[in-house]
Amino acid sequence: MTRILKPIAAQDVKYLHQICAQYFMGERAFRIVEYNLGNTFTGSIDLLASDDTSVYLITINIADFAGALLRAFTGYRWFRENREFLQRIYPPEVVDIGLPVQLIILSQDYPPEIPSIVDEVCSVPVGLYRYRLFGPAQDPDIFIEEIQSPGGILPAQDEEPDTLRKRLKIEAANLSDEDIREFQQAMRG
Amino acid sequence: MDDKPRLGRGLEEVSQFYLTSGRRDEPGRQIKAIKTHPIRSPIKIFHPGSSLMQSCFLANFALELARNRLHVFIWDCLDRHENSTCALMKDLIPSYRDAAAATASLYGLPDIVIYKQSSHTDDTPAGLVTTLSTLEEEGCLLVNTSGSLTAVLPDDLSADCIVLTRTDEHALLQCYAYIKVILKNTSPGDIFLIFDDPGGDEETEELFSRFARFIEQKLNFPLHYLGSLRHDRYLEQSVEESRPLMLFQEPSEAKEDLASISRSYLLSRQAKQGG
Numbered sequence: 001m002t003r004i005l006k007p008i009a010a011q012d013v014k015y016l017h018q019i020c021a022q023y024f025m026g027e028r029a030f031r032i033v034e035y036n037l038g039n040t041f042t043g044s045i046d047l048l049a050s051d052d053t054s055v056y057l058i059t060i061n062i063a064d065f066a067g068a069l070l071r072a073f074t075g076y077r078w079f080r081e082n083r084e085f086l087q088r089i090y091p092p093e094v095v096d097i098g099l100p101v102q103l104i105i106l107s108q109d110y111p112p113e114i115p116s117i118v119d120e121v122c123s124v125p126v127g128l129y130r131y132r133l134f135g136p137a138q139d140p141d142i143f144i145e146e147i148q149s150p151g152g153i154l155p156a157q158d159e160e161p162d163t164l165r166k167r168l169k170i171e172a173a174n175l176s177d178e179d180i181r182e183f184q185q186a187m188r189g
Numbered sequence: 190m191d192d193k194p195r196l197g198r199g200l201e202e203v204s205q206f207y208l209t210s211g212r213r214d215e216p217g218r219q220i221k222a223i224k225t226h227p228i229r230s231p232i233k234i235f236h237p238g239s240s241l242m243q244s245c246f247l248a249n250f251a252l253e254l255a256r257n258r259l260h261v262f263i264w265d266c267l268d269r270h271e272n273s274t275c276a277l278m279k280d281l282i283p284s285y286r287d288a289a290a291a292t293a294s295l296y297g298l299p300d301i302v303i304y305k306q307s308s309h310t311d312d313t314p315a316g317l318v319t320t321l322s323t324l325e326e327e328g329c330l331l332v333n334t335s336g337s338l339t340a341v342l343p344d345d346l347s348a349d350c351i352v353l354t355r356t357d358e359h360a361l362l363q364c365y366a367y368i369k370v371i372l373k374n375t376s377p378g379d380i381f382l383i384f385d386d387p388g389g390d391e392e393t394e395e396l397f398s399r400f401a402r403f404i405e406q407k408l409n410f411p412l413h414y415l416g417s418l419r420h421d422r423y424l425e426q427s428v429e430e431s432r433p434l435m436l437f438q439e440p441s442e443a444k445e446d447l448a449s450i451s452r453s454y455l456l457s458r459q460a461k462q463g464g
Contacts, residue, residue: 168359172338173366179407183365186403187358 016142020060020106020131021047023144030056033095043078044071050095054102056127061107065114072103076124106131106144115148230378231264231318231330231348235371237363238355240336241272242385245428246353246418246447247333248277251293251301252435253451260299260328264314266335268305274333275303280432299328314346338370349378351415351454353385356393361400365407372408379461380410383450384417393417415453418446 017035024030030049038044047058057075061068079086079101087097104127118126128148134141159167161177175183234250236243244267251261251274265274275282281293282303290308293301304313317330332348350371354364364382371377382400387393394414401412424443427434434444 164359164362168363168366170338170363170366173369175362175366175369180362182407183362183403184358187361187399 016062017046017060019142020058020144021049023142024049024056024058027144031095033090038075038078043074043076045075045079048095050099053099055095055097055099056102056104058104058106061105065107065109065111068105068107072105072126076101076103100125102127104129108132110147119148231314231332231346233332233334233346233348233350233371234353235334235350235367236336236353236385237338237367238360239353239385240267240270241428242353243267243336244272244274244277244333245424245434246383246385247331248274248433249435249447250351250451250454251331252295252433253448254329254331254455255295255298255301256435257451257455258299258327261301262317262320262328262330263301263303263333264306264317264330265303265333266306267333268307270336273305275305277428277431278303278433280430280436318346338367347376347378349381350375351381351383353383353418356384356387356396364400365404368404368410368412369408372410379413379457381413381415381454381457383415386420387417413457415450415457416446418450419443 021032021035024047025032028051030051032047032049034045034048036044036046037048045057046060047056049056049058057072057079059068059072059075083097090097102125103122106129108131110128110130115128118128126148127146130145130147132143134143161175161180164180165171165175234243234247236246247263251263254261263274267273268275270276275291278293278301281295281301282291290305291303293303295301304317314330314332332346352364352367354360368380371380382397384393384397387396397412397414401414404410404412419442421441421443423437423439423441424434427437434441435447437444
């Protein structure tokens with residue numbers, strides 16, 4: 001799991017969109033093209049972003065996950081139906097609307113198994129990120145971690161050698177951390 | 190009568206599995222068996238991930254050895270466990286709970302005698318090995334190990350070890366730990382590996398090569414591969430009914446694998462002893 005532990009000071013949770021945008025610009029080198037596109041009825045996109053390879057439709061969940069998922073899907077449909085219109089609005093040097101589209105959802109919590117379900121069901125690549133808010137409500141820090149990259153679930157993070165030794169009940173073998181890492185490396189080719 | 194291809198098993202082979210409380214005295218009867226040289230050393234069976242599969246494998250392996258005319262003794266360290274050898278062979282052993290040793294009698298085949306660890310002293314296995322060495326007929330001692338890494342205690346038994354393992358990385362890491370402890374605490378003859386229930390697409394031989402190469406580099410000890418044991422509904426049924434799979438008549442992938450694994454082991458012993 002790619003874990004991004006970059007604290008970002010915020011004055012208030014209402015600035016969540018701006019903070020997430022800052023994360024994507026800083027950590028993922030995205031260009032943020034627009035905030036809050038569309039509307040609730042026809043579909044909306046919290047952040048429209050891009051890089052040289054893709055256009056990203058980013059949904060930030062601040063309530064329930066099911067609602068955010070629906071917003072992400074309707075936002076995608078709205079984007080597809082209005083592509084020509086958007087191409088006229090945004091010049092190619094700002095964003096190439098014709099690039100492949102990826103959906104990104106940020107949420108504090110996810111239902112179990114959702115990464116594999118999304119991976120199996122969706123024809124459009126979907127990236128899932130978890131965010132957590134820490135500290136006082138007036139000045140929280142936000143931590144963001146990627147739990148699924150678009151197009152595939154990230155490989156599970158290796159357990160700590162000590163945890164592995166206990167869970168597998170192999171302490172008596174006295175395998176060192178180095179032994180375990182060498183083994184993992186050898187078996188993964 | 191000419192040897193002609195025939196459907197299914199002939200009566201000669203099938204009759205080996207009929208059970209009786211007494212042995213038929215028929216010295217002239219010839220049974221097709223792998224020509225083995227005496228196996229005098231014990232064989233320890235390990236399955237770091239499942240004592241149930243360990244005992245299940247051992248029960249069927251013992252039957253295959255008996256079918257190849259070997260006298261089989263079993264030293265059962267799991268005798269107080271619900272997955273003891275006796276529990277998995279109880280269909281063959283009437284009133285096994287009361288006895289310190291139980292006997293599985295098979296029609297026309299050598300008996301299989303199961304010794305329960307809790308009813309004997311710790312030097313009994315060594316005594317059984319001595320008994321084996323005095324037998325005129327071939328025989329072997331199978332040790333159903335206790336299923337815990339800490340119980341792989343130093344002992345004087347020089348034994349072949351058969352380790353069953355799943356193919357996921359954690360199971361193989363557990364297997365690596367067991368092999369390390371086996372090498373440190375005991376004087377193994379050879380160590381054999383069996384993959385238990387490998388996934389359908391698993392390149393098991395490639396996986397074994399990679400694992401064996403690593404073990405040889407790290408522990409300076411060669412591993413031998415006996416094959417993989419696929420699971421099927423008959424294997425599950427055999428465990429539920431406490432009846433060894435080798436006694437089933439239905440065609441079963443798991444049964445084929447058990448027979449093939451046993452044969453590979455016997456052939457490897459034959460090759461080692463210059464047969």
